[in-house]
Amino acid sequence: MTGTTEALVLMLRRELTLSFRRPDQLIQPLVFFLIVTTLFPLGLSLQLSLLRAVAPGVLWVAALLASLLSLDAMFKNDADDGTLEQLALSGQGLYVIVVAKTLAHWLVSGAALVVVSPVVGMALAMPTSAFGTMMWSLGLGTLTLSWLGAIGAGLTVGLKRANVLVSLIVLPLAMPLLIFGAGATDRAVSGISPAGALYLLGALCVLTCTLAPFAAAAALRINLE
Amino acid sequence: MNIATDGLCVEKVHVWRGDRHVLKGISLEVGPGELLHVSGPNGTGKTTLLRVVTGLLRPEQGRVVWCGKPIAGAPVDYQSELAYSSHEPALKGDLTALENLRFMVRMKRRAADHELAACLERTGAERCADLPARVLSAGQRRRVAMARVLALRARLWLLDEPFTNLDAAGSELVSDLLAEHIGRGGLALVVAHHDLQVAGKSRNLALHG
Secondary structure (H helix, E strand, O other): OOOHHHHHHHHHHHHHHHHHHOHHHHHHHHHHHHHHHHHHHHHOOOOHHHHHHHHHHHHHHHHHHHHHHOOOHHHHHHHHOOHHHHHHOOOOOHHHHHHHHHHHHHHHHHHHHHHHHHHHHHHOOOOHHHHHHHHHHHHHHHHHHHHHHHHHHHHOOOOOOOHHHHHHHHHHHOHHHHHHHHHHHHHHHHOOOOHHHHHHHHHHHHHHHHHHHHHHHHHHHHHHO | OOHHHHOEEEEEEEEEEOOEEEEEEEEEEEOOOEEEEEEOOOOOOHHHHHHHHHOOOOOOEEEEEEOOEEOOOOHHHHHOOEEEEOOOOOOOOOOEHHHHHHHHHHOOOOOOHHHHHHHHHHOOOHHHOOOEHHHOOHHHHHHHHHHHHHHOOOOEEEEEOOOOOOOHHHHHHHHHHHHHHHHOOOEEEEEOOOOOOOOOOEEEEEOOO
16 A cells, blocks of 8 residues: 555656646746746836836736736646546545645645746846745745645536636635735835745645645535536 | 455445436446456446456445455555456556556565566556557557556456557457456456457346436
8 A cells, every 4th residue: 555655755756747748838938927927127118116116016926927827737638538537536635636636736836936036036127136935935935826726626627617707716815825925026126124924925825735735625526426 | 266255346336427317226246257247338337347346436325345344444454455457548648558557566566577578468568568658559558558457467357448559460369358357256347338258257237328
């Protein structure tokens, strides 16, 4: 009998292997994030002060949307080819599958956005002193979004075209992330301590990562019937 | 050996799909070393019955009992003892046949690669081991799915139309594997709409609409 940790590592490896076999799906959110954020300096006037003022909001909205792009496929591909049923019968709790899939989704979308975010920060004329806060807030925010997304993806797994519906379910729930995430980055840009907003983001992340696996597993169980 | 303590019992199961009463009080029993062949025309609820037995679908009335305990109490423990093959082969197209087996079987038990390769060889799919599942033919995929059932080393086999897309040799192979399984004291519930010739103790349950 395979232990839970072992099963979790195995599932994570499976998800990452599958992602790297489809590099187009891996690159899409990144390219989307880079393109959307570089459109703003082109569209706005060349006033650096204006760009700097809107930078945190632009960065965060683009990151949320980029992270949403691949959400609906989180369980759908496995449901369509029948492997989700096999995973559900693997003798591991469904929450193990949810945790592994969510972490894999975050690693290939959220974490990758965090890595390229300094490039975007520079394009948006943000001071380099704010990069640390920006990366921390994006990391926590996208991880929380992946957990929220797992619930949305679990609820809509049986539907044909669920992309828009997942966004409609997840985006209202993601509003606090945008407020505190962009807020933290904005404070760092202005030279004020972002600690309060970052702590709240951390709290939201802990809340979702403890509750979302069970909510998403319950949603999947209903859809598997 | 006693079915009540060592086997599978389905007791008066009723399932509705919307307004449709799909399973109307179905009862069945399978004991160790026994195969039950569920047959019947399309749309009579054969697959639904199999999904109820897996625990994926909860019946509105009735219950499924495994080794004396209702499966609703501890579905995960029960599910770790079964191997289910749906009418889809359930393989990831981007993974090779061996990788498909590796990820799915190791979720249940530790299995070395050579053991998995031996299962692929037994089902005549050894040449598919390093090919992505998406390039395999439907028959080859079915053989890989059968290798997964074999590799899981489960006591209870639940097979949904295991002969689909298989050639004569493939069908014979599945019959042989089933005979070996029940010969070892395993239990098998097979949904197939055509006749099933398996050596050993086998019974038939015909479902009607």
